[in-house]
Amino acid sequence: MSDSSVERGRVLTRAIGGLVSTAALAAVLFLFASDGLYLWIKAAHVIAVVAWMAGLLYLPRLFVYHCDAEPGSLQSETFKVMERRLYRAIINPAMVATWVFGLWLAWSGFAFSGGWLHAKIAAVLALSGFHGYLGGAVRRFAADRNTRTTRHWRFMNEVPTVLLIVIVVLVVVKPF
Numbered sequence: 566m567s568d569s570s571v572e573r574g575r576v577l578t579r580a581i582g583g584l585v586s587t588a589a590l591a592a593v594l595f596l597f598a599s600d601g602l603y604l605w606i607k608a609a610h611v612i613a614v615v616a617w618m619a620g621l622l623y624l625p626r627l628f629v630y631h632c633d634a635e636p637g638s639l640q641s642e643t644f645k646v647m648e649r650r651l652y653r654a655i656i657n658p659a660m661v662a663t664w665v666f667g668l669w670l671a672w673s674g675f676a677f678s679g680g681w682l683h684a685k686i687a688a689v690l691a692l693s694g695f696h697g698y699l700g701g702a703v704r705r706f707a708a709d710r711n712t713r714t715t716r717h718w719r720f721m722n723e724v725p726t727v728l729l730i731v732i733v734v735l736v737v738v739k740p741f
């Protein structure tokens with residue numbers, strides 16, 4: 566290879582390196598400029614919220630169908646697998662992510678102040694309690710020890726809906 570082509574290769578490598586590091590720096594500045602980071606974390610928070618809510622709304626519905634399945638039947642065993650996977654793989658991690666991102670937003674954007682924020686955290690604590698209650702039910706269904714009726718689980722299906730409405734109104738309208 567001639568000296569001039571080696572030199573051209575070095576120039577090209579340096580130019581690409583420069584472009585890549587400029588793009589990386591721009592991405593870091595964009596992300597960590599306070600507004601950019603805040604909005605990215607808020608987006609992550611809302612995504613986690615959607616996954617958490619989807620699970621909390623679907624699990625009691627699975628329990629409604631599970632109640633009608635004969636213990637030991639193939640259908641009942643299939644519901645057990647679906648419930649366990651939904652709880653462990655979606656609902657638990659989504660709750661942790663919602664809390665982590667939500668607490669960061671509350672600290673960084675509002676220094677944990679505001680009546681709406683305190684009321685929202687109280688409502689989310691209630692939602693987390695409901696989450697724990699469903700976890701106990703997953704274990705009882707897995708051991709064929711559920712004693713609750715279909716009607717009970719239909720009613721339980723409405724609990725996260727009501728809390729969701731309260732939480733979203735509090736955070737969007739911020740009425741107090």
Ligand code: HEM
Nearest residue numbers: 611614663664667668670671674686689729732733736737
């Ligand atoms: C775990 C405790 C939580 C805390 C500390 C928290 C806190 C926050 C904060 C401080 C914001 C930013 C508000 C703004 O920029 O105006 C926010 C946004 C939001 N949160 Fe939460 N949150 C939590 C859980 C939840 C839950 C469980 C839901 C829904 C069920 C939810 C729904 C939302 C929505 C929809 C937004 C976007 C609001 C907007 O941009 O107008 N959050 N959250």
